[in-house]
Amino acid sequence: MEVTRRCFKDCLNLVYAAIEEADFLAIDGEFSGISDGPSVSALTNGMDTPEERYTKLKKHSMDFLLFQFGLCTFRYDPKESKYITKTFNFYVFPKPFNRSSPDIKFICQSSSIDFLASQGFDFNKVFCHGIPYLNQEEEAQLREQTEERRSQQANGVGTPSFISPSCSKGPAHVPDEHKDFISRVVEKVETLFSSKEKTVDLEPCTGFQRKLIYQTLNWKFPKGLHVETVETDKKERFIQVSKVDEEERKRREQQKVEREQEELNDAVGFSRVIHAISKSSKLVVGHNMLLDVMHTIHQFYCPLPEELQDFKEVTMCVFPKLLDTKLMASTQPFKDLISNTSLAELEKQLNDSPFKAPETEAAEDFPSYNTAKEQLHEAGYDAYITGRCFISMANFLGSFLTPPKAHVSARSKLIEPFYNKLFLMRIIDIPYLNITGPDLQPKRDNVLYVTFPKEWKTSDLYQLFSAFGNIQVSWLDDTSAFVSLSQTDQVQIAMNTSRYAESYRIQTYAEYIQAKQQDKDKLAHSSKSWTEDGWVRPHYAASAASAGFGYSRSLRKRSISPIQPEQGSSEAAAVDGWSHYSYSDSSESKKRKTDDVVESKTSEGWLKTTEASESSGSSLVPEEGSPEAPDPTEDAEGTLAWQQAAAIPGHISQKTKKKSEAAGASSSLFEVPEVW
């Protein structure tokens, strides 16, 4: 169902009901661009730390507009053994609410726009009929302004938007060139008093003239008049003056209050949908959803916090339960069965054995999609497909149970290992961002940081390191890259070899991180200026008071932030061959409070992984063609084979056989590396 500004209010209850009854929700967003600075390959470097990735996306992706939001709700009908779906395709645009509301600027990236255009995207629906929205702070300020205006009016100050306090006490100062105009207005109003008419419309005029009219009439006729600015369809404003007795005046005031309340709700607009999703605490499924989550929070809740840890906390408040189908498909037991995790390919593969196409049916009055024909990249459709992928994979997990189950619900313990882990695009050794805990910290002691002349190509790096076995190259910019060796014991030899090199320079990853940290410390106090001129972050005056919403920046810092990698620090005890990751003491985060839900997690201690990657050249695929990343949308779905524990299905099913599902399957059944 397409939802624009025109029908938004009528649809809203339908949306609320759909969320309310759903077993889970799937979402997807379309943006006006991906990166306003670095090429996509630099934005998503294979050796980024989660902090770096977050910082880059925040800095270079958030000034784009999320202008289409897809929501598909899935309700399981046990009688029919199928899901009933309701798909909504919202068009979103920050139409200024009134003249003092924020005038949002956003960036468009021509390649992204061109790509969407080629997919038949309807830009007129966005720009002409997009649903407006306000974030929490804007909403709070608007409510405050409205309150203030009301209380001033109650005190008889009149229409303060046009009158500054010092002016309203005496007669208005009317500049000479407006004196004729104003006396004509006064005459008209005097005529109104002596006529049968109840109302007179003045001619359209400028804001300054309206101000003078308000001031003059307020002073000359303190009682018996209702003066109001009316806007024509053509956006011309004129003043309407009405004779009113006290009762009529009160009735009109009451109407005005109601109208203001209504307008305020209209201004909050699409954010109300996100609030409803948030309040429902339902599982929210997305595909490669980190950017979707970041944009959603940034646009409809609050500007993103500086620190990754704070972002994780906000995310848990807005979306208490997330699941990323790209991460799920890239994890055992799916990893070995699914060769390409782009949404389109994933959907195809999940329709074939050993998976089963899920049974879904569109609810009455909702569009049903023909998955064989539909275009991807319409947000509603993508959300629908994402939900279907989730169902196929969830149900597949049921086949490991004894007895096997064909339907695994969104609330099943089998799903839990995949909660709140958002796929990290193209990072070689950190598959996901862990929203509810510290992130994986690969040691990267097989990684070298290489700088070289800008003429160098990947082939030059291959040549240089040909003696040290297979390598993986992750470009940083024209003159630097990370090179991962397949064997850590080659690192020292490579370092030694480079000692006398003149054209290039090699550092270990640890040295690189240390130097970077030092630079960061130096710069700590000199950044942050880029949002100061009202950019995307809107213009409303200070005050703030992030109303209602349960997130507060002053939350004390939790003690679970990942240990900062320190050079030469002794490794935390390696568990079960998890030698490439260090992690913080798991006891610290066994219990954590999220909003009002206390989650209990037990670390079972049998975490799995493998040596990071023998898969030579897999990181080449997206970067190779040209140093400038190719089509960003293709990239956005580009897959990168990251290495993880090979599944041992026998082992899993054996283990599973010991437990009935009622007793709860282990949350570590499937090989999502966990660090708590």
Place this chain on the structure above:
Amino acid sequence: MEVTRRCFKDCLNLVYAAIEEADFLAIDGEFSGISDGPSVSALTNGMDTPEERYTKLKKHSMDFLLFQFGLCTFRYDPKESKYITKTFNFYVFPKPFNRSSPDIKFICQSSSIDFLASQGFDFNKVFCHGIPYLNQEEEAQLREQTEERRSQQANGVGTPSFISPSCSKGPAHVPDEHKDFISRVVEKVETLFSSKEKTVDLEPCTGFQRKLIYQTLNWKFPKGLHVETVETDKKERFIQVSKVDEEERKRREQQKVEREQEELNDAVGFSRVIHAISKSSKLVVGHNMLLDVMHTIHQFYCPLPEELQDFKEVTMCVFPKLLDTKLMASTQPFKDLISNTSLAELEKQLNDSPFKAPETEAAEDFPSYNTAKEQLHEAGYDAYITGRCFISMANFLGSFLTPPKAHVSARSKLIEPFYNKLFLMRIIDIPYLNITGPDLQPKRDNVLYVTFPKEWKTSDLYQLFSAFGNIQVSWLDDTSAFVSLSQTDQVQIAMNTSRYAESYRIQTYAEYIQAKQQDKDKLAHSSKSWTEDGWVRPHYAASAASAGFGYSRSLRKRSISPIQPEQGSSEAAAVDGWSHYSYSDSSESKKRKTDDVVESKTSEGWLKTTEASESSGSSLVPEEGSPEAPDPTEDAEGTLAWQQAAAIPGHISQKTKKKSEAAGASSSLFEVPEVW
């Protein structure tokens, strides 16, 4: 006539012919926004210097997109005594030419977008079917790249976009996981050689796989094959392999060269229209056209230069003869007859006495507009209306001649005083930017720079200065403003009064300018970073070589730049009561070379002006309603009464009577202040 990418090539000759035959051209642009930083009232402060205004517009307006360009050509038909018009409405969008072409980012301002939407603007035409374009540098680089690729191919290096030099010498290194794929391809090609088929299409694959295919086939089958990447409608790329003999191969190569040339012209796209306008050297008319000119040069020629003087030089190369109808209408003899110079109002007034609605007729096959009904803010229509306004005003000038003439051509000497003076929005005492000479330099010794707490409103400033007569307030930001006193002799008294003030501070304009210059000198080396990550200014590698186009950044600085105002400097000799302006020695710029036209200007020395402004409060109109500027589009047309010599029509017509038009009317007939 609507022109999109679909019909652009077919229309181009029509456009060329229309420009060729025209007496003059009118243009107009629609942009995706106005200001990405300051509010419009701060962007167009009443006390800006021309340098400041240029710098602000360059910094805060150029990242928006000019996405609709209107061109209306006017050809006078002397037999019918009317103009024949051809109107073109071009939709423009920087669709990336290929994967290595610049991926332009541009900003949208929601208020501007919303305004255009409310006017029925069709965004799909822009984003889906907009005509691409390249600036001079991009075009030169693309030609260079194409040349380079061709010469490499001639040397047998193959398809260098996929092969780096070091790889092409031996067999391709095929990673293990692609070996099967590649050997299947080789089999297919071997089958092709032994079959009757001439061509085989390989399955779609990734860029990396295509690279491997090119390398492998190049090495295995150095002769007899033509290998080409083909793109399907769905943007999937696959490789087509054809058997060819030497003759066929050459034919195909030739075809390819032609196709490349064609593609290159397609990529230059809309810029070709601007080049044609530029080459024609015809008079180009616009309304309030400074931003149109800046955007046009920025998008289709070159990034705007840092310095205003350099901008003037580029402008003269691109548009040797400009005329701004808003400036013309704001100048005598029109000023006293025209109360509102916004385009819509101007058009209305010019249809009434003493003016005459011009006779125009749309050429065959071109749309004719009904001026009583049409919507403004479609660029083609606005250009058409602008041209009509120019004709009315030009013809009106003919009424001063003896005998009066009903038709005054675009080449008439009567028009010359208005050439190359672009209206400066809302600057109180500098009506225009003088493209062909130094700008007016009002002394502003009646102006004070005031800083105060951010709670202050205009009324507080009125109160503060109430003792010193009428004032004009030009807000700079929340805590500072310029206050112009009507009497210069009050300045010292105001300064003295403020000596012990704690909440506010007053400086003279001269002190303010001096402090600002000092700040600027300090910062001189620390700015310019904002374009460094490929922003709007595109990604192509360095090299440059601004081809063909006659503008070079290394032009020696001309000696005509306006004198820098220095505190306490002795005023340049005041001429004929021109006491509020200083100007540089006119002898320096009597002759200046512009492109290949030598213009000769004589300064007649009887320049006119008046005391700067008694018109109290006129600067209030746009800023007053709210500190945030209201609807920017309304502002863009907002008028500000700037004071100038009162016309003495008797004097003018008297003077005129002395000369026949054949002898050439004086270029200083109408009161455009000139400083050379």
